[in-house]
Amino acid sequence: MTTTAATDTAATTAARQVDPAEDAHREELAFLAAHDPGPRPPGWRLTPRAVVTFVMGSGGEPLSLPRGVTVDGVRSRLVISDKFVGERALVERAVITLAGERGLLLVGEPGTAKSMLSELLAAAVCGSSQLVVQGTAGTTEDQLRYGWNYALLLAEGPTPRALVPSPVLTAMRGGGVVRVEEVTRCLPEVQDALVSILSDRRIAVPELSGTDAATVHAAPGFTVIATANLRDRGVSEMSAALKRRFNFEAVGPIGDLAAEVDLVRRSARAALERVQADFAVDDAVLEALVTAFRDLRNGVSEEGWSVERPSTVMSTAEAVSVATSLGLAGAYFPGDRDAASLLPGHLLGVVRKDDPGDAARLLSYWDGAVRRRAESGARLWRRLWELRDVLDA
Ligand SMILES: Nc1ncnc2c1ncn2[C@@H]1O[C@H](COP(=O)(O)OP(=O)(O)OP(=O)(O)O)[C@@H](O)[C@H]1O
Ligand SMILES: [Mg+2]
Numbered sequence: 001m002t003t004t005a006a007t008d009t010a011a012t013t014a015a016r017q018v019d020p021a022e023d024a025h026r027e028e029l030a031f032l033a034a035h036d037p038g039p040r041p042p043g044w045r046l047t048p049r050a051v052v053t054f055v056m057g058s059g060g061e062p063l064s065l066p067r068g069v070t071v072d073g074v075r076s077r078l079v080i081s082d083k084f085v086g087e088r089a090l091v092e093r094a095v096i097t098l099a100g101e102r103g104l105l106l107v108g109e110p111g112t113a114k115s116m117l118s119e120l121l122a123a124a125v126c127g128s129s130q131l132v133v134q135g136t137a138g139t140t141e142d143q144l145r146y147g148w149n150y151a152l153l154l155a156e157g158p159t160p161r162a163l164v165p166s167p168v169l170t171a172m173r174g175g176g177v178v179r180v181e182e183v184t185r186c187l188p189e190v191q192d193a194l195v196s197i198l199s200d201r202r203i204a205v206p207e208l209s210g211t212d213a214a215t216v217h218a219a220p221g222f223t224v225i226a227t228a229n230l231r232d233r234g235v236s237e238m239s240a241a242l243k244r245r246f247n248f249e250a251v252g253p254i255g256d257l258a259a260e261v262d263l264v265r266r267s268a269r270a271a272l273e274r275v276q277a278d279f280a281v282d283d284a285v286l287e288a289l290v291t292a293f294r295d296l297r298n299g300v301s302e303e304g305w306s307v308e309r310p311s312t313v314m315s316t317a318e319a320v321s322v323a324t325s326l327g328l329a330g331a332y333f334p335g336d337r338d339a340a341s342l343l344p345g346h347l348l349g350v351v352r353k354d355d356p357g358d359a360a361r362l363l364s365y366w367d368g369a370v371r372r373r374a375e376s377g378a379r380l381w382r383r384l385w386e387l388r389d390v391l392d393a
Pocket of ligand 2: 114115116181227
């Protein structure tokens with residue numbers, strides 16, 4: 001008994017690699033709940049406006065709690081950190097969808113922060129982002145409905161105690177948000193389980209018929225946020241019935257260069273802070289990195305020159321991981337090689353994922369845009385041009 005308790009404590013206090021959004025931003029969520037006392041949709045922790053503020057941040061401006069209001073462990077003035085970079089209108093529409101208890105489907109290219117957005121929304125709306133079903137080809141209907149604890153089932157037959165609820169069923173009971181990641185990867189017949197859940201708002205448990213537990217009804221506030229990746233089995237293969245039950249929101253790449261550079265710097269710095277290292281990559285290198293990603297992603301350079309597009313998605317998420325690697329290299333191998341000299345190798349690593357022909361496309365980017373920038377005299381681009389050999393192996 002004692003051992004179990006001790007193990008439990010150790011498990012809850014142990015360091016984690018990643019905190020869920022509701023833990024990472026606990027103070028902000030408690031602050032926003034008190035900051036905006038307006039009416040909330042049933043089951044919501046925050047007002048819809050406060051949810052949008054949580055997701056988008058307060059733009060560096062501190063917000064204040066109303067006069068006379070205090071919350072334990074929460075400052076009375078707080079800057080809400082910037083999180084999702086993108087259109088505010090998109091986030092507002094997403095929040096309205098959820099307030100109407102409709103399903104929300106975030107679709108887009110890989111690495112456009114669909115999962116991050118769904119996690120932030122779930123944390124803000126119901127205080128937990130952890131009710132998640134990960135869609136794969138192996139996802140079964142049980143994972144969307146319920147299963148059984150076979151030991152209990154054998155010992156006492158089908159009882160409410162022996163029922164193992166899915167995250168969906170748990171969210172229904174508690175009036176919370178369940179996230180279904182990569183919903184289009186589930187087989188069509190498994191996706192169809194969601195159709196009845198989203199229209200009837202209840203799950204029948206025939207094994208328990210004749211008892212109160214034979215039907216689980218969704219409490220007010222229950223909604224589903226699903227994500228789907230355009231590079232996988234497409235959204236076009238979703239059944240029409242399921243499509244109709246979701247409001248679609250397309251999440252695109254970040255439009256503005258400066259905003260993307262900012263995000264990459266902020267995320268890479270945060271990743272280095274987690275390992276207690278300083279992020280010391282030059283702004284010029286970061287800007288070159290993000291510029292190269294954007295040029296290759298868009299098929300046209302900042303200057304308007306045409307660029308051959310690799311088949312790999314050059315996502316912001318990968319730009320963040322390259323920036324983090326550059327930062328880590330600087331922190332753990334100080335004085336070895338500067339960040340600029342590592343950049344071509346990292347870009348090659350990103351580009352080479354899908355199609356070996358992509359390496360040639362990166363080389364032709366070097367022979368085009370990089371060379372022209374070098375010729376125009378930009379120092380960093382001259383340096384990158386000199387490193388062309390790295391790509392020509
Ligand atoms: N618009 C954005 N705002 C904030 N962060 C972003 C944005 N785009 C990309 N990122 C970064 O990308 C990371 C990964 O995003 P996430 O995993 O949520 O993408 P995704 O769209 O779910 O990708 P996938 O389709 O591969 O699952 C985020 O943690 C963040 O660092
Ligand atoms: Mg995702």
